[in-house]
Amino acid sequence: MAKDAKKSKDAAEAAPAAEKAPEAPRQPADPRLKYVKKFHGRFLPRGPLRDRHTALFARWNSGEDHGGVTVEELKSLFEDWKVSREKGPKKKAATA
Numbered sequence: 001m002a003k004d005a006k007k008s009k010d011a012a013e014a015a016p017a018a019e020k021a022p023e024a025p026r027q028p029a030d031p032r033l034k035y036v037k038k039f040h041g042r043f044l045p046r047g048p049l050r051d052r053h054t055a056l057f058a059r060w061n062s063g064e065d066h067g068g069v070t071v072e073e074l075k076s077l078f079e080d081w082k083v084s085r086e087k088g089p090k091k092k093a094a095t096a
Contacts, residue, residue, distance in 0.1 A: 035074035036060065042081075049084060052077055 039057075044050040056077060059067030 031071050032066065032069060032074055035071065035078050038078055039081075044081065049077070049081055052080075 039053065044053050056069060056073060060069050061067075
């Protein structure tokens with residue numbers, strides 16, 4: 001008897017879930033967030049890159065529309081930062 005009660009209870013729980021209307025699809029994530037996250041917790045040494053970063057993120061934090069910061073601006077800053085971090089080829093020690 002207990003098994004039949006459990007089955008009917010499970011069926012009763014499943015019915016409202018099936019009748020529930022599907023939720024509206026989520027809006028796609030802001031593509032700018034991909035680049036903003038890459039700078040979180042990163043160190044930028046003094047110089048033009050840090051100045052660009054400071055100016056860009058001052059605009060980003062200015063309001064809900066993020067100061068009109070574009071994906072291209074963030075992407076170019078990120079690409080320039082990556083290039084500045086690359087190390088050149090190692091020089092071989094001169095053997096005398």
